[in-house]
Amino acid sequence: MHSKCCQPKKLTLCLLFLISALALLSSLAFLQISSEPLGKDQYSPISDPKIKVMLEDEKLLYEISDEFQPSLISPPGIRTDEFTDKNGYSADSEPNIKQGNPKDAVLKVFMYNLPPEFHFGMLDWKPENSVWPTNLTEIPRYPGGLNLQHSPEYWLTLDLLSSNIPGRSSPSSARRVENSKEADFFFVPFFSSLSYNRHSKVETPGHKSRNELLQEKLVHFLMGQEVWRRSGGKNHVIVMHHPNSMVIAREQLRSAMFIVADFGRYSPLIGNVEKDVVAPYKHVVPSFAKDFSSFESRNILLFFQGALFRKHGGYIRQKLYALLKDEKEVHFTSGNTQRNGIRAATEGMRSSKFCLNIAGDTPSSNRLFDAIASHCVPVIISDEIELPYEDVLDYTEFCIFVQSADAVKKGFLIRLLNSVKKEEWTRMWQKLKEVSHHFEYQYPVQPDDAVHMIWKAVARKLPSVRLSLHKGKRYSRSWLAKHRDSFFSLQKLDRG
Numbered sequence: 001m002h003s004k005c006c007q008p009k010k011l012t013l014c015l016l017f018l019i020s021a022l023a024l025l026s027s028l029a030f031l032q033i034s035s036e037p038l039g040k041d042q043y044s045p046i047s048d049p050k051i052k053v054m055l056e057d058e059k060l061l062y063e064i065s066d067e068f069q070p071s072l073i074s075p076p077g078i079r080t081d082e083f084t085d086k087n088g089y090s091a092d093s094e095p096n097i098k099q100g101n102p103k104d105a106v107l108k109v110f111m112y113n114l115p116p117e118f119h120f121g122m123l124d125w126k127p128e129n130s131v132w133p134t135n136l137t138e139i140p141r142y143p144g145g146l147n148l149q150h151s152p153e154y155w156l157t158l159d160l161l162s163s164n165i166p167g168r169s170s171p172s173s174a175r176r177v178e179n180s181k182e183a184d185f186f187f188v189p190f191f192s193s194l195s196y197n198r199h200s201k202v203e204t205p206g207h208k209s210r211n212e213l214l215q216e217k218l219v220h221f222l223m224g225q226e227v228w229r230r231s232g233g234k235n236h237v238i239v240m241h242h243p244n245s246m247v248i249a250r251e252q253l254r255s256a257m258f259i260v261a262d263f264g265r266y267s268p269l270i271g272n273v274e275k276d277v278v279a280p281y282k283h284v285v286p287s288f289a290k291d292f293s294s295f296e297s298r299n300i301l302l303f304f305q306g307a308l309f310r311k312h313g314g315y316i317r318q319k320l321y322a323l324l325k326d327e328k329e330v331h332f333t334s335g336n337t338q339r340n341g342i343r344a345a346t347e348g349m350r351s352s353k354f355c356l357n358i359a360g361d362t363p364s365s366n367r368l369f370d371a372i373a374s375h376c377v378p379v380i381i382s383d384e385i386e387l388p389y390e391d392v393l394d395y396t397e398f399c400i401f402v403q404s405a406d407a408v409k410k411g412f413l414i415r416l417l418n419s420v421k422k423e424e425w426t427r428m429w430q431k432l433k434e435v436s437h438h439f440e441y442q443y444p445v446q447p448d449d450a451v452h453m454i455w456k457a458v459a460r461k462l463p464s465v466r467l468s469l470h471k472g473k474r475y476s477r478s479w480l481a482k483h484r485d486s487f488f489s490l491q492k493l494d495r496g
Contacts, residue, residue, distance in 0.1 A: 260277070316359060
């Protein structure tokens with residue numbers, strides 16, 4: 001038997017009654033929640049870190065950021081006043097991204113004054129009432145060997161520190177600004193590759209390594225910066241050149257621009273060529289400053305010296321070794337970066353027409369940049385490699401690319417290289433001599449060297465960063481209007 005309220009004639013009245021009852025219960029629940037202190041799992045639009053609401057004489061003033069980020073205090077040992085410039089502006093100030101051609105622009109970069117433990121303190125530098133070395137003619141040296149090849153963090157930081165020295169004669173693609181409101185980008189001076197190489201070992205079982213603690217501390221600080229929350233970190237630049245650097249913090253900082261060696265150990269959502277900048281390794285063999293060699297004087301056809309057994313894509317090295325080890329005019333041996341290994345590699349590359357660059361544990365290898373410094377035409381066998389400044393450099397003018405599937409075919413590689421005649425090889429060799437300075441790290445910087453080229457690559461990303469920031473603001477006014485009544489209701493309750 002049906003109840004009277006559900007009979008067809010009274011169906012409409014019944015539904016209206018139920019809707020009214022539900023609305024009343026929702027209102028009571030809302031009033032109960034808003035009258036009590038918020039627990040960590042409770043939500044109120046006023047407490048939402050995405051929105052800052054201020055009411056003055058019933059006029060709503062608002063500020064909307066691009067990302068939901070918690071409001072955090074500075075980590076222990078880092079004071080927020082350490083990051084305030086001389087004009088009283090902190091890194092929280094609104095960035096003013098300048099218009100103009102990014103190819104010609106000098107980037108304005110605000111560099112955080114992170115404590116020395118994040119940078120020069122790792123080089124045993126002892127601060128004297130300053131976060132940074134004040135005498136830039138006596139700077140701490142970066143460690144050699146394998147450490148040195150992942151040192152862009154060091155050279156970029158030095159360039160910013162010296163960018164405003166009176167009478168500086170070297171060119172500047174990036175200038176450090178003390179007023180953060182002028183900044184195009186915010187540079188995070190963390191020597192993350194050195195931190196990985198030196199401080200990844202866990203000293204006490206059950207505890208975290210110093211490298212891990214520094215990453216956590218850095219994330220904690222950056223997430224607490226208003227400029228990070230406002231932009232979602234998109235206008236920040238972080239160097240993580242070693243493939244294993246910043247592995248703990250990468251995902252949390254993924255919206256920032258990374259300066260990397262390659263993307264072999266990155267998810268495409270965390271690191272990619274559209275967002276980030278690929279920087280060259282620092283070569284470990286000496287530069288070939290006075291190269292008077294020729295096609296005839298370089299009597300080795302193909303040279304490779306390095307580890308034969310690698311993980312992931314590096315399996316191809318073993319296959320190529322089996323194919324090439326007995327070929328005439330081919331030098332294919334194992335080697336290392338110890339002193340004798342570097343000397344042998346230097347002599348071998350300078351005596352060779354072509355030098356193999358084969359994928360290792362990741363798609364890139366320092367061997368490519370050793371070959372460029374030696375003016376030995378690189379033969380790149382790495383299907384997933386991304387190369388520095390390839391948007392302005394045509395690598396096919398001085399490199400030969402071979403797909404892995406072709407390289408492991410018996411006789412293919414030797415036939416290919418023998419087909420390169422003297423005139424073509426000489427053109428590539430001449431081009432190597434012309435472009436090799438683009439891969440030199442040095443201090444002070446020189447025109448269009450590696451540091452100069454990296455800053456230019458960052459500048460070329462500026463329009464896309466600006467576009468993303470501007471598009472993120474599209475619906476801020478509409479979003480606020482949608483929730484306007486709720487804000488006023490909460491404000492009245494608060495006053496009551």
